[in-house]
Amino acid sequence: MNGQVISDENYPMSKSETPVEKMTHLHFFFQDIVSGKRATAIQIAGPNTPYPNAFGVMNMADDRLTIRADRRSEVIGRAQGLYGFASKQEVSLLMVMNYVFTKGRYNGSSITIVGRNPPMQDVREMPVIGGTGLFRSARGYALAHTVWSNPRGDATVEYHVYVNHY
Numbered sequence: 001m002n003g004q005v006i007s008d009e010n011y012p013m014s015k016s017e018t019p020v021e022k023m024t025h026l027h028f029f030f031q032d033i034v035s036g037k038r039a040t041a042i043q044i045a046g047p048n049t050p051y052p053n054a055f056g057v058m059n060m061a062d063d064r065l066t067i068r069a070d071r072r073s074e075v076i077g078r079a080q081g082l083y084g085f086a087s088k089q090e091v092s093l094l095m096v097m098n099y100v101f102t103k104g105r106y107n108g109s110s111i112t113i114v115g116r117n118p119p120m121q122d123v124r125e126m127p128v129i130g131g132t133g134l135f136r137s138a139r140g141y142a143l144a145h146t147v148w149s150n151p152r153g154d155a156t157v158e159y160h161v162y163v164n165h166y
Contacts, residue, residue, distance in 0.1 A: 030064075087118075113126050
C-alpha cells in the first residue's frame with residue numbers, strides 16, 4: 001500500500017449490500033434487589049455527608065432480566081452497569097447500563113441505555129445509545145414502569161424498549 005489511504009468511497013456498496021434498518025420492540029422485566037443476602041445491586045460510593053434524596057449514592061448492578069414480573073420467571077439476560085442518585089431536588093437516577101441478552105433470538109446481543117430515570121414517575125423514558133450483536137448501531141428509547149417495590153429499595157421494573165438497528 002506504500003502509504004496509500006484506501007477510503008470506503010472507493011468501494012461503493014451495491015443495493016443488495018445496503019443494510020436495511022429494522023425496529024425491534026423488546027419487553028422484559030428488570031429485577032433490582034438491593035437488600036438481603038442475594039442482592040444484585042450494591043452501593044459502591046456515597047457522599048461523606050448525607051444529602052436529601054440519597055444524592056451522591058452510586059450502585060453497581062448485575063440485575064436479572066426476566067420474561068414476566070415474577071422474580072422466579074425465566075431469565076433472558078442481565079442488566080449490568082451503574083446507577084446513581086443524581087438530583088438534590090427529587091429522587092432521580094443516572095442510569096449507565098448494558099442490557100445483555102443470554103437466551104433466545106437475541107442471545108449474545110446487548111443494548112446500552114444511558115439517561116435520567118426519575119423512579120417516582122409512573123413511566124420514564126430513557127435513550128438507547130448503542131448496542132452489540134443483532135443490535136449493532138442501535139438507537140431508540142426505553143419506557144420503564146415500576147410494577148413492584150418495597151421500602152428497602154428492591155424493585156421490579158417493566159421495560160418496553162424500541163430499538164432501531166441494522
